[in-house]
Amino acid sequence: MNIRIIPRLDIKGPNLVKGIHLEGLRVLGKPEAFAKFYYEAGADELIYQDVVASLYDRNSLQDIISRTAKEIFIPLTVGGGIRTLDDIKNVLRAGADKVSINTSAIKKPQFIRDAALKFGSSTIVVAIEAIKQQDGNYFAFIDNGREATGIEVVDWACRVEELGAGEIVITSVDREGTGIGFDVNLVKMIADKVTIPVIAHGGAGKKEDLLEVLKKGNASAVSIASILHYGILSKDFTDNSFNQEGNTDFLRSGKLVSTVEPTTIKKIKMYLYKNNIDVRMITTE
Amino acid sequence: MKYKVAIIDFELSNLFSVQHACNYVGLNAIITSQKEEILKKDALILPGVGSFGDAMENLIRLDLVDTIKSFIATGKQFLGICLGFQLLFTESEEFGTFQGLNLIDGIVRKFPNINSNGELIRVPQIGWNYIVDSSNGDKWEKSLLKNIKNNAYMYFVHSFYAMPANEKMILTKTNYEGIEYCSSVCFDNVFASQFHPEKSGVEGIKIYQEFANKIKNC
Numbered sequence: 125m126n127i128r129i130i131p132r133l134d135i136k137g138p139n140l141v142k143g144i145h146l147e148g149l150r151v152l153g154k155p156e157a158f159a160k161f162y163y164e165a166g167a168d169e170l171i172y173q174d175v176v177a178s179l180y181d182r183n184s185l186q187d188i189i190s191r192t193a194k195e196i197f198i199p200l201t202v203g204g205g206i207r208t209l210d211d212i213k214n215v216l217r218a219g220a221d222k223v224s225i226n227t228s229a230i231k232k233p234q235f236i237r238d239a240a241l242k243f244g245s246s247t248i249v250v251a252i253e254a255i256k257q258q259d260g261n262y263f264a265f266i267d268n269g270r271e272a273t274g275i276e277v278v279d280w281a282c283r284v285e286e287l288g289a290g291e292i293v294i295t296s297v298d299r300e301g302t303g304i305g306f307d308v309n310l311v312k313m314i315a316d317k318v319t320i321p322v323i324a325h326g327g328a329g330k331k332e333d334l335l336e337v338l339k340k341g342n343a344s345a346v347s348i349a350s351i352l353h354y355g356i357l358s359k360d361f362t363d364n365s366f367n368q369e370g371n372t373d374f375l376r377s378g379k380l381v382s383t384v385e386p387t388t389i390k391k392i393k394m395y396l397y398k399n400n401i402d403v404r405m406i407t408t409e
Numbered sequence: 410m411k412y413k414v415a416i417i418d419f420e421l422s423n424l425f426s427v428q429h430a431c432n433y434v435g436l437n438a439i440i441t442s443q444k445e446e447i448l449k450k451d452a453l454i455l456p457g458v459g460s461f462g463d464a465m466e467n468l469i470r471l472d473l474v475d476t477i478k479s480f481i482a483t484g485k486q487f488l489g490i491c492l493g494f495q496l497l498f499t500e501s502e503e504f505g506t507f508q509g510l511n512l513i514d515g516i517v518r519k520f521p522n523i524n525s526n527g528e529l530i531r532v533p534q535i536g537w538n539y540i541v542d543s544s545n546g547d548k549w550e551k552s553l554l555k556n557i558k559n560n561a562y563m564y565f566v567h568s569f570y571a572m573p574a575n576e577k578m579i580l581t582k583t584n585y586e587g588i589e590y591c592s593s594v595c596f597d598n599v600f601a602s603q604f605h606p607e608k609s610g611v612e613g614i615k616i617y618q619e620f621a622n623k624i625k626n627c
Binding site: 125126127128163168193194195197198199216217218219221243244245246247290291319320321344345404406 | 425426429430432433458459460522529530531532533534535536537538562564566567568585586607608609610611613614
């Protein structure tokens with residue numbers, strides 16, 4: 125099976141942002157510009173995650189999706205604040221191919237079934253945000269890693285498969301944004317229990333981390349952010365229409381998270397290919 | 410002038426990426442379920458994500474089964490994508506048996522969860538896979554794949570696969586975890602694929618480009 129490399133773009137208002145443990149968001153630039161860059165560089169899919177969906181109005185996101193979908197012909201998954209079948213319809217109408225659901229799935233599991241029946245399983249991705257507990261168990265969190273649910277993640281993963289989800293994105297909130305590597309154990313526990321594809325997310329700091337989670341964690345895809353974003357921060361994606369919002373000190377300081385070794389999609393794919401992982405190589409003509 | 414394409418709206422699928430791809434190659438694509446509208450257009454696309462049974466039910470309810478067949482009979486370009494490819498077959502075993510449009514003799518089946526070596530197969534197949542020329546003669550050159558190389562990567566999302574009874578129908582085959590199936594067919598004015606050209610990057614857009622060329626020369 126060909127594995128997928130999926131850049132994840134966290135969006136707040138009109139901006140691409142990046143945090144650590146899903147918090148402390150820093151503005152990086154315009155999501156559409158990064159999306160186009162990744163598309164041309166060989167990304168296999170893209171994820172847009174509206175990280176403050178419940179706090180802001182969503183019109184700006186719809187505009188971003190629609191501008192993206194006109195130029196980018198790979199699958200786009202959109203998540204954040206999806207609560208109703210109409211929300212799904214609107215996001216798809218704007219040009220997304222799939223939606224990712226966390227909070228409303230946990231609050232009302234039947235929503236997964238209803239959504240899968242209406243839009244097809246392959247349109248419905250369930251996002252699970254996991255935090256490791258002191259006793260070694262992993263529990264699912266909602267509201268962007270802020271609120272505990274007491275639900276054990278492997279049980280939940282099996283349940284969402286049974287309810288008709290087409291894929292699972294498993295995020296290690298503990299690792300997210302840190303660059304210290306994926307929680308391979310967490311990914312493996314879930315990938316070995318379900319038969320739908322599992323996308324590993326949270327913690328990628330260098331290309332070796334991807335190889336490890338694919339080989340040992342049995343992931344079907346990896347979702348990455350910092351490792352790619354920081355690599356292209358030198359490029360000027362912040363043109364005149366760049367809307368200043370939030371904390372931009374980071375951009376001006378030029379400091380990166382020290383555990384992250386920035387790289388490119390092409391280098392990642394070359395590396396994986398050399399290590400016998402089946403990836404889609406882009407031939408540039 | 411812009412050539413007009415109807416994208417059939419049977420109230421299930423995400424049609425917008427198909428519409429964006431058409432617009433990108435200079436076509437004027439309209440999403441519709443109106444019989445008269447459809448028949449007036451220069452080309453027809455039957456897209457689809459969702460279940461076979463629901464799709465057929467909606468096509469029957471919207472009185473579109475004969476519309477599709479009459480459109481194809483006019484010789485104008487027809488493109489079927491994903492479920493729109495599977496619907497051309499005789500029947501599907503998706504949650505019971507459903508009759509399809511029966512333009513291609515064959516059955517649509519579900520991927521098993523284990524292959525012949527006892528290995529797990531993740532279903533749905535979601536991701537990129539090769540399309541391999543399995544036709545004879547110059548079929549490839551005459552099809553919408555004309556500007557694409559053999560063994561190109563295309564994007565697939567599906568739990569069910571199809572095999573035509575008549576091997577001559579097959580344009581490409583694809584292998585998913587040891588299961589070989591038909592990934593596209595081509596006959597007369599019909600091209601239909603299990604993969605999504607509109608989600609297959611630059612290579613996929615070449616298929617839409619050739620679709621536009623064929624409409625122009627039709």
